[in-house]
Amino acid sequence: MEKPIIIFGAKGIAHAALEIFNSHDLVIYGFLDEDEKLHQKEINNVAVLGNPEDDGFLKLVGKKCEAFVAADDAKYRKFLVKLLNERRKVQPINAIHKLAYISTDAAIGHGNFINAKVNIGAGATVGHHGIFHTNATVEHHAEIGDFVQVGAGAVINSDVKIQDGAFIGTGAVVVSGVKIGKNARVGAGSVVIADVEDGQTVFGNPAQVIER
Template sequence: MEKPIIIFGAKGIAHPALEIFNSHDAVVYGFLDDDASLHQKEINNVAILGKLEDDGFLKLIGKKCEAFVAVDDPKYRESLVKLLNERRKVQPVNALHRLAYISTDAGIGHGNFINAKVTIGAGAEIGNHCILHTNATIEHQAKIGDFVQVGAGAVINSGVTIENGVFIGSGVTIVSGVKIGKNARIGAGSVVIADIEAKQTVFGNPAQVIDK
């Protein structure tokens, strides 16, 4: 990347995102985080500069710097993306690990975190601002919406449709052709063999709805 990157958030996926950008010889200008106790500290020699909405740093985005949002919470992540869209007229960049396999026929949106050994198959579609953890598999022609998080080692089989805001725990298997509704949550290790409605939370093998 030609411009340095400012990473929004200094916890969770922030450190591995820095590793990804370093592996591509991209310069990370610094981190922003609202936790004042982190300010002026460093992550792998890169400083945590100040708050997330600090105008002094925000004004750099789009002109002198790119942005990447490294916040795990989907609602907060979405609010920061909206801030960048509206105030700076930019989309966050992708953090794509060198050891990820992404088919040349796959479609990838903006602002995604795709860690090592992730596999994205032919004709698969990944939306915007998703988090795909280590060794997740997105098989051919699966469709992933925006702000989706897929845990380490999860397998999303061919033809699966996952709508916006879905959380998929580590080690989950979703069989071919299943549809997962908006903002659903799937517990770690579950095996999903049938469609899941929006906002449902499921767990188990086979996955069953958990009463709230």
């Protein structure tokens, strides 16, 4: 990758994304963040230049720079991806740590954040714009949708299907063959042994539905 990278967002996973790109000897042009208090400050010697919606910076994306979206919040992440899709006709790049393992038989979309010691097995499919924290495991033939977040140390076993927007908490285990619905949430440390419907929140061992 020859083009410098603009990181959209300067909080949360933005710091880890910078570390990942630095480890690959890639050039970071700067950060863009909506929080004006961060503007002109530096993160590990890289400046927060301004707002993500500033056309002066946006016009660089695609022609002179690549873009990576580093927003933990799913709604804001979607907003930034849509911004890049519509105004610059580009897709964000992946940030994949050197210490992650991705099978040569796995399929990975674009815009994903994949941290150290993440393991993605043979035949697994990962969609777009996901966040996979340290030590997360996606076993063989699992299917992960778009905008999914998987917490540190979580285990997604073989043939699991996780639909768009789902959240899997730190250390959770989803047993083989289970389906996690759209925008569902699995609490930290939970063991999921049955399907979770769209929008449901489950917690515990075995995981039970939390009524709202």
